[in-house]
Amino acid sequence: MAGPVPFREAIGHLMSKKLMPTSMGSADLAALDAAVRRQALFSARTTLESYLADLQGVIESVLNPQPDERGATTGYNPATARQALRESLQRLGYSPAAGEEETIKDLSSDARLDLVVKTNAELAQGAGAFIKQNSPEVVDEWPALELVRIAQAREPRDWQTRWKLAAQVAGDAAAYGALGNHGRMAALKSSGIWQALGDGAGGYLDTLGNPYPPFAFNSNMWTRELSRAEAVELGLIEPDEPAQPAAFDFNSLFKRAA
Amino acid sequence: MSVSQTIIVTEDTASPALADLQSRVTPERMKAVIGPAINRLTQDHLVRRPTNKRGWPSTHFWARAARATHWDAQPDGVTVSINQIGVRQRYHGGPIRPVNRRALTIPISPEAYGKTASDFPDAFMIKTRKGAYLVQRGETTSAKTGRTIKRTGRGVARKRVVAALEFLFKLSKGVTQDPDPDVIPSDEAYLDTAAGALRSSLEGGNS
Numbered sequence: 001m002a003g004p005v006p007f008r009e010a011i012g013h014l015m016s017k018k019l020m021p022t023s024m025g026s027a028d029l030a031a032l033d034a035a036v037r038r039q040a041l042f043s044a045r046t047t048l049e050s051y052l053a054d055l056q057g058v059i060e061s062v063l064n065p066q067p068d069e070r071g072a073t074t075g076y077n078p079a080t081a082r083q084a085l086r087e088s089l090q091r092l093g094y095s096p097a098a099g100e101e102e103t104i105k106d107l108s109s110d111a112r113l114d115l116v117v118k119t120n121a122e123l124a125q126g127a128g129a130f131i132k133q134n135s136p137e138v139v140d141e142w143p144a145l146e147l148v149r150i151a152q153a154r155e156p157r158d159w160q161t162r163w164k165l166a167a168q169v170a171g172d173a174a175a176y177g178a179l180g181n182h183g184r185m186a187a188l189k190s191s192g193i194w195q196a197l198g199d200g201a202g203g204y205l206d207t208l209g210n211p212y213p214p215f216a217f218n219s220n221m222w223t224r225e226l227s228r229a230e231a232v233e234l235g236l237i238e239p240d241e242p243a244q245p246a247a248f249d250f251n252s253l254f255k256r257a258a
Numbered sequence: 259m260s261v262s263q264t265i266i267v268t269e270d271t272a273s274p275a276l277a278d279l280q281s282r283v284t285p286e287r288m289k290a291v292i293g294p295a296i297n298r299l300t301q302d303h304l305v306r307r308p309t310n311k312r313g314w315p316s317t318h319f320w321a322r323a324a325r326a327t328h329w330d331a332q333p334d335g336v337t338v339s340i341n342q343i344g345v346r347q348r349y350h351g352g353p354i355r356p357v358n359r360r361a362l363t364i365p366i367s368p369e370a371y372g373k374t375a376s377d378f379p380d381a382f383m384i385k386t387r388k389g390a391y392l393v394q395r396g397e398t399t400s401a402k403t404g405r406t407i408k409r410t411g412r413g414v415a416r417k418r419v420v421a422a423l424e425f426l427f428k429l430s431k432g433v434t435q436d437p438d439p440d441v442i443p444s445d446e447a448y449l450d451t452a453a454g455a456l457r458s459s460l461e462g463g464n465s
Contacts, residue, residue, distance in 0.1 A: 004346075005339040007328045063326070065343045075343045078317065110377065125325045132328065133343045137290035141459055149273070150305045151321035222325060224301070225294045229458055239262070239462065 004073070006064050010128030014059055014120070017041040018256040019052040033250035034199075034209030038127075043116050044117030046107060051120040054088040059120045082113040113220065122214045126222075128255050130212035133225055134189055134245035145194070147185040147213075151220040157206075159185065159221055164203030166193045178234045180248075186226055186234050188242035194223075211246060282460060286331070293336040294307040295455035296448055300338050301327050303443045310371070317372035319344065340442075351437030363392060363427035371427040381426055390429040396422035 007193055020040040022029070029037070039055055058081045065075030076084060089108045096106035104111050132138065133145065147159065165183045166175035170192035178186040187193045197215045200207035206216040213222045231237045281287075284437050304327065307320040326342040347354065365371045375381060381394045443451075 005328075005330045005337050005340050007326070007339070008330075012326070062343075064341060073343055073346050074361045077261070077343050079372055079377070083376045085290075122325060128328060133294075137286055138294060141287075141291050150301075150320040150324050151316070168358050220321060222366045225298055227455070227458065229293075 144226040166196035169201040297329040324463040
């Protein structure tokens with residue numbers, strides 16, 4: 001087994017983000033333009049820029065473990081990432097506001113640290129996969145994606161209802177039919193359903209504004225590529241119909257927010 | 259006597275078909291067929307891996323590994339890589355020794371699983387005949403009834419009160435992990451998947 005090949009697209013996206021210290025809460029941040037959010041690294045009510053720099057470094061290590069001189073792979077896992085970030089906050093003299101200790105508003109709480117590590121690592125991986133899935137050579141052979149659960153949740157969200165609402169908003173009858181007729185949440189890569197899912201079509205407020213996973217905070221849903229034959233079988237495309245990539249400015253994933 | 263046979267071509271349908279085939283079997287095209295196919299095989303395999311043997315709350319290790327899986331075109335083929343700490347160790351097995359610390363902390367309770375010792379600032383070490391452990395104080399319980407009680411007992415009642423200790427981690431100088439070849443799909447599965455994807459693509463529809 002060879003050493004790991006860096007996930008260049010994921011790392012490139014993460015490292016091109018501008019650090020954005022902010023006193024805004026999650027509701028205000030959600031109201032920002034999605035493109036700005038994609039191009040910035042931030043966390044609600046986190047005004048410590050050097051902490052955000054440490055967070056970026058930790059996430060990069062999670063995404064890109066490296067072999068050391070003994071040949072062992074080194075890098076952060078969620079537990080050691082949590083420890084490193086907690087130490088970073090201690091160095092910066094951070095202490096939670098009275099009454100907010102160990103809540104999600106406490107930057108040093110387990111729940112908050114786990115959420116920022118998981119969300120930012122997955123956003124980078126999701127963007128990296130999105131770029132690869134939409135390269136011109138790949139799209140023609142693998143024209144569609146399926147939304148699948150990759151880990152069990154204690155309280156699973158109703159993604160099928162979200163799918164139907166997003167299909168209606170995107171006007172994608174084939175995607176709606178894939179679920180109704182085949183029980184599969186599948187759509188062409190070029191479908192607007194992916195952006196609608198990320199926008200929380202139907203009024204969902206837990207979404208992240210992206211046409212790639214994770215579509216929502218703490219989601220265990222991910223996308224899986226479907227071949228042309230599978231897409232034909234699900235009624236998404238005709239056998240000889242040219243396939244299109246997502247209508248998206250992929251270069252924007254490597255730009256810093258202005 | 260010699261035998262000869264002449265074929266007269268009245269309509270050349272072979273040349274366009276061959277040209278179409280040639281356009282489909284460029285190295286870049288083949289990589290675009292095979293890369294996503296074996297990437298998906300790997301991700302599907304990882305997602306199906308069982309959770310921890312003890313049934314403790316999952317850290318979603320394998321789901322994270324699936325997200326960390328990606329493929330890359332190489333000059334002579336494609337590579338699938340799982341960029342996550344811990345996957346290579348599970349596949350190859352072998353010794354694990356403490357680095358920059360005196361001992362490994364092996365979780366022995368659900369509460370400690372997926373955590374580090376630093377997550378338990380009040381934990382302390384105790385040594386027993388079976389080894390050294392990091393523990394933290396739990397609730398005080400009655401030795402007689404097992405119920406949580408206050409620490410105000412006196413005399414005989416006081417003696418029945420035991421301070422419960424929650425064993426979090428076993429401390430170890432090192433462990434040797436068995437290799438697990440099932441971490442990733444078999445070589446045969448990779449070959450079958452790649453060949454199947456190519457065949458299907460050439461037939462006009464990748465499967």
